[in-house]
Every structure is written in structure tokens, then in C-alpha cells.
Amino acid sequence: MVDLIRDSMAGKVAVIIGVGPGQGISTVRMFINFGAKVAMVSRSGNTYGLVPSSTIKAYKADATDEKQLVAVRDRIIADYGGIDFVVSNVGVWEKLKGEFPEVNDFERILHINLSSHLSVIRTFSQPMKPAGGSIVLVGASRYIFQGNDLAYNVSKSAIEELVRKSAETLRQYNIRVNAVMPGSVGKEDTYYKVFPFNFTKLSERKELEPIEVAMVSAFLASEMSLGIDGQCINVDRGLNSF
Template sequence: MTQQRVAIVTGASRGIGRAIATKLAATGAAVVVGYSGNEASAAEVVGEITAAGGQAVAYGADVADEKAVAAMFDRAEQAYGGVDVVVNSAGVMILSTIAELDLDDLDRMHRVNIRGSFVVAREAARRLRPGGSFVTLSTSQVGIQSPTYAPYAASKGAVEAMTLVLARELRGRDVTVNAVAPGPTATDLFLDGKDQATIDHLAKLPPLERLGRPADIAEVVAFLAGPSGHWVNGQVIRANGGII
């Protein structure tokens, strides 16, 4: 009998994280739906998964708080027996030119995007079972380099560097470590505050001439997290429709 895979997905109450959680559940994984502040939305995700016949529990944790993250991993192990997949989708994006940057905003992004990634990565490195996978979320803005994205892209550049090093550090563990870097993706967070002309312009950037969908990113993550993607290791996958 094949052992059920167990996944922890942070930032899973909405957007790309939600799509990843539901996709992994659809592949048969039991999922811990990690969230920061939106308990009601996390409960909706759990309800969606269980209504489709899957297994899921919600767990609230600040990814930058090492005790809270350790407790979330404890919850996964208590509920399902171990951890096979960890996807760190939690993140904060605040846009600003460098000249006008509020350093408090920079500190907030560093805390969630960099410290949070290290906290989750450290726990994943300690607990993932053989055959497991750790996937981080970056951004294609690391390569696109659009104005106002420097603070956010810098934080995600740090995530990419950490991801590639961790893949090498886990030699001999049979655990893969990869990053997925979405391009413009039609989430509520991304669309908020953008007028239709801006959205139309961004949709034309990829050769495929549309915005990404959360499900597009979830498919890539599910491949990397599953047995079919286990030969892919130490890579950054730019899932952006061909922008760069």
C-alpha cells in the first residue's frame, strides 16, 4: 500500500497558495492549509478540499515566527504521520521606486519574504521524509526588473539564492528543492489597484498574450512536488508564459 503524501502549504488561504493547496489535495495529498490572518478563507479552502473527498486541516502561523512554524509542522505530523511536501507560498509585495522607498515597508518584506522563507526552509530541511520536495515561490521580476519592483524582487532574489544552496545541502537525503517564479498572474492581490489599461498591457507581455492563472502555477508546483518531477532539483522555474 502506497503511503499517502502529506503537504504543508503556507499562504494557502488565497491566490496562488490556495490553488496549490487544492491541486495537491486533488493529487491525493493530505494538506495543511497554512495561513497568517484570514482564518475564514483558510476554512473555505479546507471545506473545498474535503467536499471533493480530500483531507485537509487549517493552521494559522506567522512564517517568520520559528515557534509557530515548528508547531505547524508538529500539527502535520500529529494529523498525518509526517511531512513529504512543503510549499512556501506566503509573501508580501509592496511596490515603490527606490528613491521613494519607505524603509519600514522594506523591513516588512524582508521579515516575511526572507526571514519567513528561511524559517520554513529550516523546518523543512529537518523534517521532510525521503522522497520529499520543498518548493519556494519567487517572482519573474528578479529577471524582468520593472521599475518599482526592486524591493520586492530583491527579497525574492534572496529566496532563490537560499533555495539553490539548500538543494545542495540536502545531498543524500532524497529531497528536492526548487523555486517557481511566476510572472503576472491574475490574483486579487496582483489586480488590486491596477486600471484596465495596465492589466491589458501586462497581459500582452508574454508571447501567449494573457495573464497567468493561479492554476497555471499550481500545476508546475504539483509536478515538482510529485514523483514525476523528482529528477528536477536545484532549479528556478520561471512560469510566466515566456516573458523572459
């Protein structure tokens, strides 16, 4: 399976948006491992120890600002010649005050956690239309909705319909849209401690290693998942089943 994914990704261009020190950078490392050329996009432009090269470049942009996304998309195309895969790892968790949040706070969380994904789809699907490709959003498992904030839950649950409708719209261009819905994920990049397949037993911990999410993102982006479109895949060690 790993070799087949590598064969389908080798030399292609992946854009990872929302790269941070845990899940984001693990996703970058996973795509690099599979032979993709990777454009890392974050507000800081941090490379988290990776050395920029002809196949790894870091770009600075705020995904909540569509104009910045358009500008960075054009820079990536100028550098790499095209875009094949996009992973949107944009999102924030914030505990808002009160039983019901103020409307402006509610809208702010929705803008970050939901509208940013829409902007990513709008912006990056355009250059992908001639050749097709794959877009993967990162949402959240309903398991972690329990006891969580109203704005967070609404913003994350709406990703499911965004994925379905976007997949329906872009299917004519051979662009697939899916989402990974993780449970609680560790904040530390443990890629080299884990890969390949050095995981704790399911019963030993509830918190996911970032690489567990990264592997599913890579699978959904690859041609190994051609039959999967408009789907939201729970990655929560089965906790949403209980």
C-alpha cells in the same frame, strides 16, 4: 503525465504555506486532485470553501514567525504522521516611498519575502530527513521586476541563491529544493474554470491563471521531477525571454 503524478502523490502529505484566495488555494486544490493529504497554513486559517476532513485540514500560523511555524509543524505531524511535500507561497508586494526605501522598511520586506522561506526550509526539512521529500518555494519571474520596487526585487531575486544553497545542503537527506518563479498571476481562484487544460492562448493575455503556477509546483514536488534540484523555473508565458 497527470496519472503518473497522481500515482507518486497519492496518500502522501503536502503542506501548503501562505494559502490565499488565488494562487494558494489553487495549489491546495491541485494537490488534492493528485490524491495528497493537504495541510493548509495561513495567517487567517481560512479554508476558502473547502470542507475540513481527514485529508484536508486548515492551520493558522504566521510564516514570518518561526516559533509559530515550529508549532504548526508539530500539529501537522501529530495529525498526519509525517510530511512529504512543502510549498511555501509566502510573500508580499508593497510600494515603498522614495527612490531608495528606509532601511527598516527594506528589512521588513526582506523578512517577509525571503527570511520566511528560510524559516520554512529550516522548520520543515527536519522531519523530512529520514524519508526525504520535496520543498518548493514560490518566487517571482524577473520579467515583473521591470519598474518594480527595490525591496521587492532584491527579496525575490535572493530566493534563487536560497534555493541553490538549500538544495546543496539537503541533498544528503534526499530532500529536493526548487522554486517556481511566476509572472503576474490573477488573484481569483479559477481552478474549476480551467482544469483540465482549458487555457486561453498564450498571445491573448499576459496574466497567469493561478492553476498554471499550481501545476508546476505539483510537478516539482512529485517524483516525476526527481532529476530537478536546486532550480528556479520561470512560469511567465515566456515573457522573461524577451
